[in-house]
């Protein structure tokens with residue numbers, strides 16, 4: 001719907017990792033080591049970039065390790081910060097710390113907030129039910145961001161639409177991107193932590209998270225259908241390290257931010 005030339009390419013950057021048994025990511029998966037990549041994505045237009053997710057600082061990263069020190073790459077985190085500052089707009093898939101902290105706990109909040117789009121639900125969760133105290137925002141802080149609400153779909157930019165997808169969190173949304181080349185992507189955030197969830201239609205088995213399991217299952221069924229039938233569409237799960245490597249190897253995602 002939005003006029004203009006579509007984006008040319010999309011980049012990914014991993015700035016941290018969590019190491020967890022795969023049995024937590026996919027119901028029925030074996031109890032074997034698995035890397036959860038902490039990532040951001042950069043949609044590159046001819047005349048500017050849009051960031052999908054904003055990363056997090058090391059303190060918020062430590063929350064996810066729950067006592068275990070996990071890899072955090074400060075050089076990559078600096079790249080994320082530079083990419084956020086040079087972006088035209090920033091979208092977040094959901095209101096969890098590893099996706100949103102980069103636009104909240106940053107010395108550049110005055111610069112980043114006016115070009116960050118948050119949904120009303122994401123803001124409500126950050127105000128009243130934040131994943132960790134570090135990302136709680138006040139109503140005064142919330143007013144610095146672009147806060148939007150929409151029913152099911154929100155056209156965002158040329159070739160880009162947001163898809164409301166509460167389930168993993170109340171404020172979860174997916175980001176659809178069609179490139180100038182015609183290739184399509186669907187960024188599903190944490191709807192699945194590993195693409196096996198989409199391939200097998202099996203949700204997570206992580207006792208420490210609370211999700212709307214009915215909504216999640218419906219989304220996994222829908223994604224599975226897309227996965228099997230839409231050969232020009234690439235479904236991208238934020239934390240799937242196996243998929244990240246494969247998409248980079250195939251030239252479907254650029255390795256690192258511009």
Ligand SMILES: [Zn+2]
Pocket residue numbers: 096098099190238239
């Ligand atoms: Zn996440």
